[in-house]
Amino acid sequence: MAVIETKILNLVFPKENLMEVLDILDHSEFYHPIPSSQLAHELKDVHTLTPTRDYEDLQREVVDSAKRLHLDLNAELSPDISVDLEATKKYLNDINAQIDEIDKIKENILHDLNENKEVIEFLNKCTTKNINVEDLMNANYLTVRFGSLDNSQMDNLKYYLERPFVYDFLKKGAKETWLYYIATNKDIGEIDNIFGALNFKKIEMPKIVHGTNTDALNALNEQKNAMDEYIIHMDGKLDLIKDKETLKLQKLYATALHLDKLEQEKEYVLDLLTKYSLSGFITTNHIPAFKQLFKNINDMNFTELPTDAITDQKLEVPTETNNAGVLKDFEALSHPEAGKRDVTLGYAILYNAVFALCFGDFGLALVLLALALKKNNKMLLSLAIASFVGAFLYGQVFYYWSFTPTIIPIHVVVRLFAGLVVLVVGKFVLDACKR
Structure with missing residues (x-):
């Protein structure tokens, strides 16, 4: 088992193919582009691209x-x-x-509906009296106001009865009284001030109102229905x-x-004035197939470089191995690195041996097996099997009960100490072999 060689693959391509190249890279899981800011300082007469917000x-x-x-x-x-x-x-x-345009029409209709709603509510209160709203509104020398007063203000109205106006009650409710008052055009300003001081709630009658209050109510209801239909x-x-x-x-x-x-991925692109350039890490086994992705782009140039061609120590070279199955999970312990020997197999043997020696116990093996099945983890499954092997040698359950005859009688403290020594020495040897 070994770490697959990784190289830096440089791409140089025409500027008009930028988005096409970035789209291909976006769908490739094997190419790991390097930020252009980490390359620009090593090259002359090049510029990084700045992503836009377009x-x-x-x-x-x-x-x-x-x-x-x-x-x-x-x-x-x-x-x-x-x-x-x-x-x-x-x-x-x-x-x-x-x-x-649609919203404006609906807004105007809803505005009229809200205004008419108040008028309809007012006219519904006036059905007990037969008044000709149209005649009152069209009088040449008189002005009429429709609305309501709080019942608490009705007694105060008597202090102004000598002023030049007349009024008529339409309906008295629990909290307010609906009425209208009339004054000459000359005096209406003064009378409006009086009723304003009494917090008179004025109702504006729309131009559609004609005839009696009943006629006006019918007309407004018809208009309301028409407006509702138009909103629909x-x-x-x-x-x-x-x-x-x-x-x-x-x-x-x-x-x-x-x-x-793709625009954000422009951070990986260098502007070479006449062309664009990209560099990234890729393992050698994927390079031929990767190049084929760009077969439809003319004037596409590739250059393979060793990973140490870039001196920036902050760059982390991605690592890919040819390990498969359970060994792939043991890479979490061995941490394979590009350019170094892969010791994953050694780590798998070491940890299985330590678990068989230190944790050879039926109870612990069952716990590991349950965890392995729950997490679908092949490494835990391997360690559970190793623990079962050790359990058959020592014949213990949770280090207390004896389940089978002991084949190798070793005290648990000795086993744990020996396992610790084997683990430390084994890790030291394997890490030395990596270099």
Whole structure:
């Protein structure tokens, strides 16, 4: 078993193929690009690329438009690797303009509905009296005000009865009284001040009101029903826009997400003035297949370099081994490193031997087996088997009960001490072999 050789693979390609190259790298799990900031200081006349916020802004605009259409976005569609930002923003602006028009109409209707709601409530209180609202509102020399006063203010009204106005009660409720008052156009300002001081709640009658209070109520109810239907009609127009644009907005969202991700990967790109360059770590066994990914890009150049070609000590060289099965899990203990000998097999033998020697116990072996099955961990399963082997040699359960005849009678303290010595010496030898 060995560590597979790792190299630095440098890519040089035409600038117009940047997003295509980044898209290929995004789908490759074997190539580990190096940040350009860690390479630029070692080269002359090169510059790093700075990611922009163009696609992040586009993503936000798509999300905002979708929210206005009550559309839930997802990234399930396959993204494009390019998008015309100017044309896309015009497309989104056109959608928002249509939504703005619908929202403006609905806003005006809702405003009128809220105003009419107060008038309808007022007229419903006036059904006990037959008054001609239209005649009162259209009087040439008189002005009429409709509204209500708190019952606590009604007694105060008597102090102003000598002033030039008349009023009429329409209905008295538990907390307020509905009424209207009339004054000449000349005196209405003074009378409004009096009623304003009494906290008169004025109701504005819309122009649609005609005839008696009953006629006005019927007209307002008809208008309310028509407005409700028109709001439903406007919501239907919004749904039509949603149905028409859903697929394109979903596609745009997936594309904006993907392109924004690729945009951030520009941190790995060096600008060589006429071309772009990328460098990254890759194991030698993947290099031929990796190069084939770029077969459709003309003027693509590859250069293989040893990992020590870059002097930056902060770079961590990724490591890949040809270990398989249970040995792959033991790499968590052996920590294989690029350029060094792989001692994973030695660690597997060492730890299995220590567990058989120190932890050869039926009870402990069962616990390890349960953990291995629960976590689906092959290393724990191997150690559980080693513990079972030791258990048959020592015949103990939780170091107390004897389950089978002891084949090798060794005191548990001696076993633990011996196992510790074997572990320390074994690790020292194996780490020395790595170098």
